[in-house]
Amino acid sequence: MALRLVTKNLSSRISPKLCSASLLHSHATSFGFKEVREEEKSQMVGKVFSNVASNYDLMNDFMSGGLHRLWKDRLVSKLSPFPGMKHLDVAGGTGDVAFRILESVNSIKRRALQDPLNDDLQEETRIYVCDINPNMLDVGKNRALEKGLGEDKSLVWVQGDAEALSFEDNSMDGYTIAFGIRNVTHIEKVLSEAYRVLKRGGRFLCLELSHVDIPVFKELYDFYSFSVIPRLGEIVAGDRESYQYLVESIRRFPPQEKFASMIADAGFQKVEYENLVGGVVAIHSGLKI
Amino acid sequence: MVRLSKWLLKEAGTGVNKTLSEILVCPLSKQALRVCEEPPSLISDSIGVSFPMKDGIPCLVPTDGKILDTDDTMKHDNAADDSANNK
Numbered sequence: 001m002a003l004r005l006v007t008k009n010l011s012s013r014i015s016p017k018l019c020s021a022s023l024l025h026s027h028a029t030s031f032g033f034k035e036v037r038e039e040e041k042s043q044m045v046g047k048v049f050s051n052v053a054s055n056y057d058l059m060n061d062f063m064s065g066g067l068h069r070l071w072k073d074r075l076v077s078k079l080s081p082f083p084g085m086k087h088l089d090v091a092g093g094t095g096d097v098a099f100r101i102l103e104s105v106n107s108i109k110r111r112a113l114q115d116p117l118n119d120d121l122q123e124e125t126r127i128y129v130c131d132i133n134p135n136m137l138d139v140g141k142n143r144a145l146e147k148g149l150g151e152d153k154s155l156v157w158v159q160g161d162a163e164a165l166s167f168e169d170n171s172m173d174g175y176t177i178a179f180g181i182r183n184v185t186h187i188e189k190v191l192s193e194a195y196r197v198l199k200r201g202g203r204f205l206c207l208e209l210s211h212v213d214i215p216v217f218k219e220l221y222d223f224y225s226f227s228v229i230p231r232l233g234e235i236v237a238g239d240r241e242s243y244q245y246l247v248e249s250i251r252r253f254p255p256q257e258k259f260a261s262m263i264a265d266a267g268f269q270k271v272e273y274e275n276l277v278g279g280v281v282a283i284h285s286g287l288k289i
Numbered sequence: 290m291v292r293l294s295k296w297l298l299k300e301a302g303t304g305v306n307k308t309l310s311e312i313l314v315c316p317l318s319k320q321a322l323r324v325c326e327e328p329p330s331l332i333s334d335s336i337g338v339s340f341p342m343k344d345g346i347p348c349l350v351p352t353d354g355k356i357l358d359t360d361d362t363m364k365h366d367n368a369a370d371d372s373a374n375n376k
Contacts, residue, residue, distance in 0.1 A: 126312075128312075132350055134343065134346070134348070137346055138344075141344075141346070153308075156309070156312070157345075157346045158309075158313065158346065158347055158349060159343075159346055159347065159348040159349060159350055159353070160316060160348075160349040160350055161316060161349075161350045161351055161352075164316040164317060164350075164351050165316060166313045166314055166315065166316040166322075166347075166349035167312070167313065167314065168314050168319065169319070
């Protein structure tokens, strides 16, 4: 016990840069609690999401008791969408965040009534949904069709890598990534790409499962995560392993303060975060000035 | 229903291709892309790579790109076999 404390003190005195580098390296080579080769991580995560895609939304409802809907509502409200905006939702495969943004923009249009300027702007609204996994995108595209948004040219679906985005510099008014950044191999690349594509004045928003510190609640949450969730995955989706990965990956992801400093390192200003449900999820935000 | 939705996706795809090439750039070089109608793909001339399009969705993941021979895109099929073997 004492030895652990001493080494902890030592490591925090060693240059913070070294600490950051080792943290990032450990994220790049961790698949939940397993150690994997960096080049393998992306494929392994890909398999997880191809497996869960068809049950993804249902499982989200089960695991969060429907709360994920409120969390996404909160995320979009912080974005303050406007007609004519160009927005990029990364790792947004099944479309939850994109649909909400579109609805929010459309509701502004309705409120503005017969405003010809607003109508033209409305035409210009573009929400790009980018996901590395084609199965998730298929689910999203089909959901759009069911909602009658199949022909809506405001929604653009793109298969791409968050670490190497196919969008121009300074082209986006907003960037969101919901429950996605935990799964990438190189967090810092994703953050720097986010910074690159955002316009000056653009907003970065990240909704992610995070760390709970509250005593007792933490223990309950741990029990729920490690005993209930994988079992639920087994029963509902017939896939225990994928959900085991999901809960482990939450624990391996940097805590709120650390992640906030990584966002600041990427160049963002006014970096802040809001804990929801005692830290079960956190919304981090930053501004590109 | 599934067939109808697949057909709709395909139809929506061809019209949207041109608009996509105006918005999207190559994920590696960040330079402009060129549309190729058959087979549907986006070409990055700056690095000589073509990215496929499936059901109107452009696949711009760097590892999905197929390196083109300098001649033209006719050798696309061979490249597709190679990348399939590599995978």
